[in-house]
Amino acid sequence: IDIPFAKTVDWLVERRVLSKGSYQKALRTVHAKIAAALAEERPDCPGIAEVLPPGIEQEKVSYASCCSVLELLKAGGLLAEKSFLGSYTNPHAARWADIVKRYEAGSIFLVDMAQGLVHNCTYELPAIKKDMGRAQKELHELERKQAEYNRLADGGRQRFQEMCDRRHMAPCGHDEIATQLRLTIVQLKPVYERVGRLCQAAAAVEACAFYRRFVLFCLDQARAAEPPPTEEAARPKGGKGKKDAA
Structure with missing residues (x-):
């Protein structure tokens, strides 16, 4: 099925994958939870700094990032302990597990991914294409200069060799x-x-x-x-x- 990327969210609502009246409120709640989690101290777990570098904003954290954080916490053994009610005793584990759970409730993570798709197609890809064009021009100019410098270097080496031969000097x-x-x-x-x-x-x-x-x-x-x-x-x-x- 061909779906215009700008209407992905509308298509999900029409197919009743998302609840039209509540998904926006639920998504704002998830974003607020992420902002609160970022304001807290980072979990002392390997790999967290790569997924959540210092100073990262809430807009840069996606559902995939939250799942990666939860996997790192699991690998670090922070998801091993639970209370008798089934909740995680570690505050970091409880915080990020709640975020992932809220994302998956009502398929809210699809909205996050759809919005990311629209943003990337509208802004990021054109910017990357523009940067690629500029980089390609710079590359051509650098290749031209490299060819010119190589030609001058070859000429200099040839003249140096001729002068060495004239003075009966060994190449040095x-x-x-x-x-x-x-x-x-x-x-x-x-x-x-x-x-x-x-x-x-x-x-x-x-x-x-x-x-x-x-x-x-x-x-x-x-x-x-x-x-x-x-x-x-x-x-x-x-x-x-x-x-x-x-």
């Missing part, structure tokens, strides 16, 4: 670069020795002497090309004034 990590560079210093010794031999060769000495003679020749030519000083330039300063005075 970031922390070993300084050590590997110091080890390559020994490669400079034969280079310096070859440069020293070339500088001491007869051809280099002759080239230096030729360059020295060339520089001296150029200087002599430059001095010879300078014009001789004129009479006006050779006259001492102040000479014109003395002649006029005479």
Whole structure:
């Protein structure tokens, strides 16, 4: 049977699964009982903190949560003791057992589940869908950036390998670069020795002497090309004034 989720409660009332005149009042009573139970101290039982975390509101506690609490109390042995009237002697057990019993009386728990279904379909699912769309966009953007960073990283590793090969360095990590560079210093010794031999060769000495003679020749030519000083330039300063005075 296809039932619009927004009319689930009406469908239950029409099928007389719920009493039209009393289910709302009974549900408010159950919610009040849950609020009172949450105001009390939590049972000292493993797993209760996960089902009823501190600060949880009554609207967040459903019939399934109450059943889980009752099962945890049973596993913790808090449902073992009863009075001669059949009620639980442990106050926590009595409190949550009464809540579950009131939920199940008149199938009130179906209203709670139907209202939760309507709330989830109307608000929670659209919000989750919106968050999924936003997360999908962010994921695509992150994947694009990751591909770009991987490309840059591959290029950097390739350039680093080329530089290592150029310096005859073994592939190394970031922390070993300084050590590997110091080890390559020994490669400079034969280079310096070859440069020293070339500088001491007869051809280099002759080239230096030729360059020295060339520089001296150029200087002599430059001095010879300078014009001789004129009479006006050779006259001492102040000479014109003395002649006029005479």
